[in-house]
Amino acid sequence: MLDIKVIREKPDWARRRLADRGAGDEAKIDEVLALDEQRRKLLAEVEALKAQRNRASKEIGALMGQKKLAEAEARKRETREIGDRITALDQQVSGSEQSRDQLLLRIPNLPHESVVTGKSADDNPVIRVWGEQPQFAFKPKSHLELCERLKLVDFARGAKLAGSGFLLYTDRGARLERALIQFLLDLHSTQHGYTEVSPPYLVSRDCMVGVGQFPKFIDQAYAVQEGEDAGTLGKLYLVPTAEAPVANIHRDEILKENQLPLRYCAYSPCFRAEAGAAGVGTRGMIRVHQFDKVELIQIVKPETSYDELEKLAGHAETVLRLLGLSYRVILLCTGEMGFTSAKTYDIEVWAPGQGQYLEVSSCSNCEDYQARRMNLRYKTEAGDNRFPHILNGSGTALARLFVALLEHYQQADGSVVIPAALQPYMKADRIGV
């Protein structure tokens, strides 16, 4: 969440940057400020009363020690009234504090100054393009057709098992998926300096709030319950990304400065309900309710976070370079950025069968927005507690990478060549007809 002190001191700036996002959140600033002022006023009042009561209680103790019981009783009666007022005021303080914080949790991060103001994908600047788009002597097939003919994914049975948007990978398709996971984890853990972790695929509500999924995007999550016990519903949620568990690894901790930077990579399946997304454009593997992803998370000092963001994007790009896939990197404009991000690069891979770029990675610097939500801090050498910056990047999402690979490396006879970097994991150099 945003720092209430920043909102107090620079409300105009906050309003302007929120307006640039185009979601109307700037109106919440005045509301937050009003609640904050009310809270501080009530707090000053109740704390003065508490100081008064503390003094009185001490005196009563002394009177009782001196056996001045009648006097002590008299003091007790008057002090009891102070107690009643404290109880009432305390409730008001926590009331305005809760209202303020509920509002703060629904205000997105402020875009970094280097992010261009814009409304739609058309306003996203292309930062760089890499690789050649392959040319075919035949009409390239869509991944759907390739999957059917090579029996890599059984769409019909996936839907039978769990409904539309769920995939059943079969035989060489399942192996290719597994090969990609292995390849990505090996790459990032051995070449890019990330510590591999394997997190829970269910997380608490607090974790979801910590990374900014909740409260605003609760409709996009799958909530689980234990058996028929409805009382357990809402305690755990299927992870929408490994970011949810991994970024929260150190929640509520105070790290030592020399522990930073922390870099984690993790594989997880990702579950997204995406309410209302069913219908046209949801066929195939581009947009599904469950997909695999290897995620990169960094917890770094604020002064290095933007350098790290560039490197993080580079780590995701390395994946596509090693696989020989053409891609482009775009900078998301203010209107396109995710809720928690201050700056985001999207990496899009070229899918010849689709004739379009597919987003396979999103690399974001959330600055201290998430650290604040999860109360993660680090102690500087000077002894101050500060919020670290948290970055996340897909390294990369798999279903769409799978699509791009098939479409990119398809041959005239309908087979698919496996790029060299993947062959040791696939234990094959081609998927034959």
Place this chain on the structure above:
RNA sequence: GGAAGGGUGGCUGAGUGGUCUAAGGCGCCUGACUCGAAAUCAGGAGAUGGGGUAACUCAUCCGCAGGUUCGAUUCCUGUCCCUUCCGCCA
């Protein structure tokens, strides 16, 4: 799921209604001693929020949330987590 025990500062560990301003120990920092270090001695050191230019000051924090009381680390209720044993289970 059942039973028992336990959650106190960086760690360990005392504290069963009022100097708890949380003992003691370990570790840490500063100073003294020393050429330097060790040992020893003296001192220091938590978090969050409010007020103040500042020195400083007030409040809150002993897993969490309530309750009793003038006053709660201490008593009561609920809840979460951990440990051990039993049951179930990949």
